[in-house]
Amino acid sequence: MDQQNNNLETLRHSLSHVMAAAIKELWPDVKFAIGPAIETGFYYDIDFGEIKIGEEDLGAIEKKMKHIIKQGLKFERTEMAIDEAIAKEKASGQIYKEELIKDLKAAGETSVSYYKLGNFEDLCRGPHLEASGKIKQDIFMLNKLAGAYWRGDEKNKMLTRIYGLAFLTKEELDEYIKMIAEAEKRDHRKLGKEMDLFHIDDKVGLGLPLWHPRGAMLWRLVEDFWYKEHLKGGYELVRSPHIGNRILWETSGHWGFYNSSMYPPIEIGQTLEDRQKSEKIKESEEFLLKPMNCPFHVQIFKSSPKSYRDFPMRWAECGTVYRFEKKGELSGLTRVRGFTQDDAHIMCRADQVEYELKRVVDFILFIFQSFGFDTKTINVYLSLRDPKNKEKYAGNDEGWDFTENVLRKVATDKELNFVEEEGEAAFYGPKLDFKLKDVIGREWQCSTLQFDFNLPERFDMNYTNNKGEDERPYVLHRALFGSFERFLALLIEHYAGAFPVWISPIQIKLVAVSEKHVEYCLKLADDFRSSGFRVSVDASDETVGNKIRKAVKEKVPYMLVIGDKEMNSDNLSIRNRGSDQMREVPREDFIAEIMMKIDNKV
RNA sequence: GCCGAAAUAGCUCAGUGGUAGAGCACUUCCAUGGUAAGGAAGGGGUCCCGGGUUCAAGUCCCGGUUUCGGCUCCA
Numbered sequence: 001m002d003q004q005n006n007n008l009e010t011l012r013h014s015l016s017h018v019m020a021a022a023i024k025e026l027w028p029d030v031k032f033a034i035g036p037a038i039e040t041g042f043y044y045d046i047d048f049g050e051i052k053i054g055e056e057d058l059g060a061i062e063k064k065m066k067h068i069i070k071q072g073l074k075f076e077r078t079e080m081a082i083d084e085a086i087a088k089e090k091a092s093g094q095i096y097k098e099e100l101i102k103d104l105k106a107a108g109e110t111s112v113s114y115y116k117l118g119n120f121e122d123l124c125r126g127p128h129l130e131a132s133g134k135i136k137q138d139i140f141m142l143n144k145l146a147g148a149y150w151r152g153d154e155k156n157k158m159l160t161r162i163y164g165l166a167f168l169t170k171e172e173l174d175e176y177i178k179m180i181a182e183a184e185k186r187d188h189r190k191l192g193k194e195m196d197l198f199h200i201d202d203k204v205g206l207g208l209p210l211w212h213p214r215g216a217m218l219w220r221l222v223e224d225f226w227y228k229e230h231l232k233g234g235y236e237l238v239r240s241p242h243i244g245n246r247i248l249w250e251t252s253g254h255w256g257f258y259n260s261s262m263y264p265p266i267e268i269g270q271t272l273e274d275r276q277k278s279e280k281i282k283e284s285e286e287f288l289l290k291p292m293n294c295p296f297h298v299q300i301f302k303s304s305p306k307s308y309r310d311f312p313m314r315w316a317e318c319g320t321v322y323r324f325e326k327k328g329e330l331s332g333l334t335r336v337r338g339f340t341q342d343d344a345h346i347m348c349r350a351d352q353v354e355y356e357l358k359r360v361v362d363f364i365l366f367i368f369q370s371f372g373f374d375t376k377t378i379n380v381y382l383s384l385r386d387p388k389n390k391e392k393y394a395g396n397d398e399g400w401d402f403t404e405n406v407l408r409k410v411a412t413d414k415e416l417n418f419v420e421e422e423g424e425a426a427f428y429g430p431k432l433d434f435k436l437k438d439v440i441g442r443e444w445q446c447s448t449l450q451f452d453f454n455l456p457e458r459f460d461m462n463y464t465n466n467k468g469e470d471e472r473p474y475v476l477h478r479a480l481f482g483s484f485e486r487f488l489a490l491l492i493e494h495y496a497g498a499f500p501v502w503i504s505p506i507q508i509k510l511v512a513v514s515e516k517h518v519e520y521c522l523k524l525a526d527d528f529r530s531s532g533f534r535v536s537v538d539a540s541d542e543t544v545g546n547k548i549r550k551a552v553k554e555k556v557p558y559m560l561v562i563g564d565k566e567m568n569s570d571n572l573s574i575r576n577r578g579s580d581q582m583r584e585v586p587r588e589d590f591i592a593e594i595m596m597k598i599d600n601k602v
Numbered sequence: 603g604c605c606g607a608a609a610u611a612g613c614u615c616a617g618u619g620g621u622a623g624a625g626c627a628c629u630u631c632c633a634u635g636g637u638a639a640g641g642a643a644g645g646g647g648u649c650c651c652g653g654g655u656u657c658a659a660g661u662c663c664c665g666g667u668u669u670c671g672g673c674u675c676c677a
Contacts, residue, residue: 055606146672147605154674158604161672189670193613202668261675292677321677326603327668329675341677433677445677482677514634541633542640549638563636575637582637 004168012037012166014075014129015065015140016044019164021120022064027051032122033096033150033159039441040176041140041166045148045159047096053160058142061162065140072133073118077126085112085123096150097123139173140166183439188492189332195497195554197505198333207330207337209485214505217534219484221503222491223318225370226342226480233363235314235344240296242320246286248295251458257427261323263289293319294452294477297345298459306463311473312352316344318484333489334444340484346476347461350402353474357410357432357449360478364434364447367480370601371491372500373436379443380416381433382407386423394428395453403451404430428454439493446482446490451475498555498577501597508594509556510537511547513563521562531591548575558594 016035023030023046030051035044080088082105089098101112101123115124117132129135144163150156167173184190192198197215204210211219227237246265249255254262265286270279290296297315306313320340329335346356365375384404385393393400407430411418418432425431429451435443452475455461465471481487491499501507508528512521518539525535536556538547544561551559559575560566561582566573571584585593 053606144671145606148673149604152674154604158673160605163672206668323676326675328603328605328673331670335676339677343677440671448677479677486677511637513636516634542635543633544636546639547637552638559637561637565636573636580637 008168009037010127010129011135011139011168012042013127014132015135015164015166016042017075017115017117017120017122017124017128018065018068018132018135019061019142019162020044020046020122021068021117022061023162024120025064026060031094031096034100035122038163041143041164043161043163045150045161047150047157047159053145053162055145058145058162062142066137068118069132069135069137071118072131074131075128076116077128078114078116079111080114081111082109085114089123136170138170139168140164141173180440186439186493186496187332188334188438188489191492191497192333197492200332200336205337206327207325207335209333209336209338215488217505218491218499218503219488221505222371222481222484222488225503226318226367229363229367230316230344233314233359235316238297238300238315238317240290240293240300240317240319242322243287243289244296246288248299249288252295253454253458254291258291261325262291263322263324289322290319291321291323293317293321293341293343294345294455295459298455298461298475301347301461302459306347306473308349308463308465308471310463312346312348312356314344314346314356316342318342333485334438334442336483336485339486341479342481342484342487344478346478347473348476349465349471350474353403353476354406354410356476357406358414360449360476361410361414361416361432364449364480367447368434371494371503373494376417377437379435379437380411380418381424381435382411382418382420383424383426383431383433384420384422385425385430389423392427393425393453394457399453400430403453407432407449407451426450428452436490438490444482444486444490446487447480448478448482450477452477499557500602501557501594502601504534504557506534506536506554506556508533508535508558508560509551509554510535511544511551511559511561512537512539513544513561515541517562517564517567520567524560524562533594552577557597558590 013036016037019042020032020035023044024032027048029049031047031049033045033047035042082101085101086098086105089095089101104112112123113126114121115126115128116122142162142164146161146163147158148161149158165173165176167176192215195214196212197218198209198211200207200209230237243266246255249258249262265288267275267281268285268287269281269283274281296319297317300315301313318340320338322338325335325337330337346360348356368375368378382404385400390397408420411432416432431448431450433445433449434447435445437443456472456475461473461475462470463473499505510521510525512518518537521537521539525537528535538551540547542550548559548561555577557577559577561573561575565571570587572587572590573582574585574590575582
């Protein structure tokens with residue numbers, strides 16, 4: 001299997017060279033950056049200079065690639081002294097390659113390897129296939145074109161990135177394309193529309209979703225569960241407003257460091273009427289839409305003196321925050337401008353930190369399991385500071401060493417399969433992030449568990465320790481879903497809209513056989529509702545077949561067809577979601593069954 | 603914000619310079635039905651917006667908006 005993975009990676013990487021060679025033939029003056037293998041194929045970043053490349057050019061590139069493959073050219077490896085290589089790239093104007101080799105030199109390399117394919121020679125560590133002729137013609141395709149900043153830095157020039165798909169066999173390529181097409185059917189944006197869950201309305205504003213009755217019900221059910229479990233877990237609830245005085249954000253540092261992601265202030269001291277008349281403001285105060293809940297929770301903490309005996313304090317709030325995300329970053333419910341964090345701050349002493357962190361990790365795993373996610377498929381990242389760039393971070397080395405080590409210990413003790421990422425920490429502290437993949441394979445951060453050095457210092461948070469001295473508490477910041485919007489998006493995709501009974505917005509759909517059964521259906525629906533079930537009735541003037549068809553599309557767990565037979569008996573005719581079989585069940589048994597499913601969250 | 607693409611009825615989409623269409627949905631009427639589309643009639647359009655070319659623009663050109671796929675950023 002490992003051998004196969006290596007082969008696949010070599011194949012993909014070789015294809016990126018073939019593509020580069022093809023592009024070099026078509027546009028000889030372009031500058032090449034990097035061209036790696038990726039999870040589904042390969043790409044190459046290229047500076048086309050003044051030349052405009054569009055998707056219609058991909059066909060020509062692909063054709064040229066097939067031609068190169070047909071020629072069966074060899075991949076020839078050569079070594080070159082590093083200074084010679086720098087001179088060579090400089091002479092040919094390949095500025096990106098020159099920069100890469102200079103970095104290799106700085107890292108202590110004395111020579112570099114090149115791979116030559118026909119007339120195209122490229123700096124490369126390898127390995128490659130022996131020859132382009134080893135590549136089958138039908139196992140790859142160029143599929144998209146995008147911009148990408150050189151070295152991933154938006155201050156650098158934007159290069160053109162051409163992506164290709166590649167697999168070992170044509171069957172695997174076809175299968176992948178089919179899989180993506182299937183996955184797109186589960187896209188929360190598509191299902192959100194089809195199932196009437198939410199929409200984002202231009203008139204309301206970008207990234208500000210509107211939740212329709214069924215979507216809002218889904219949210220409510222998830223939120224109720226969240227509250228119940230938090231209370232069980234020893235959390236207390238707090239609440240805070242959507243706007244707050246600018247002073248809060250100046251104190252927290254966001255006024256300066258985070259301002260590129262914040263909505264501009266609302267000026268108070270005047271009414272809308274004053275403003276419309278362009279009246280002069282007599283006394284101005286500025287309020288900001290909150291981009292996070294923390295400062296409010298800090299103010300609650302500071303509202304009275306605290307003792308070491310008060311800890312731990314676990315304060316939770318589903319708080320809606322507003323962040324002015326760049327337009328191009330917005331995406332369905334996974335990236336919005338107004339979103340509700342399932343937030344909590346845990347204030348505690350140093351000796352309580354490890355225990356509290358472990359509790360949160362358990363809570364995170366429990367939550368994901370409750371919604372049917374396989375926790376083994378969740379990617380966990382330990383985000384650490386960049387040791388080379390210490391001035392970027394709040395707090396001192398001791399604090400960072402302690403918190404990074406305790407997070408690492410917690411992740412290890414909890415047997416999380418985590419990856420450490422240097423430089424990914426927030427400026428205010430290290431964190432443990434849990435990321436889920438959406439249907440098209442994009443990773444989205446959901447749960448996060450963070451240390452915060454910034455708030456306790458900046459807001460001068462204190463408690464009295466057992467010696468009667470002031471001491472700084474530890475503040476843990478955590479979210480389990482991350483945000484309701486993002487989590488619900490992933491939940492919709494996870495279940496493909498076929499939610500388990502306990503969170504189905506509608507659990508039972510009653511289908512009246514004809515008009516004369518409608519009244520009975522409505523009464524039955526009321527009975528179910530008073531027992532706590534969520535029911536809807538199809539009383540439309542349609543044939544039974546048509547009503548069933550529509551109910552199936554709604555993905556309701558139970559469909560009940562109600563006609564003369566049911567009116568004259570205590571039995572119900574039930575059709576389960578996903579089945580085309582009908583079964584007859586006494587009403588009492590059905591209620592017991594559905595209750596059992598709700599209890600077991602299935 | 604940047605690179606590439608798309609935008610036609612509530613939804614899914616057809617329409618390559620010459621009278622704006624289909625299916626579903628909606629309304630009304632007929633049919634009163636038994637497990638995946640009963641029949642008929644009807645209403646519904648700023649063809650994303652603004653400019654240009656043309657005798658004539660949904661269609662071609664320019665600018666903008668939004669959406670989608672990436673990059674950057676992020677819950």
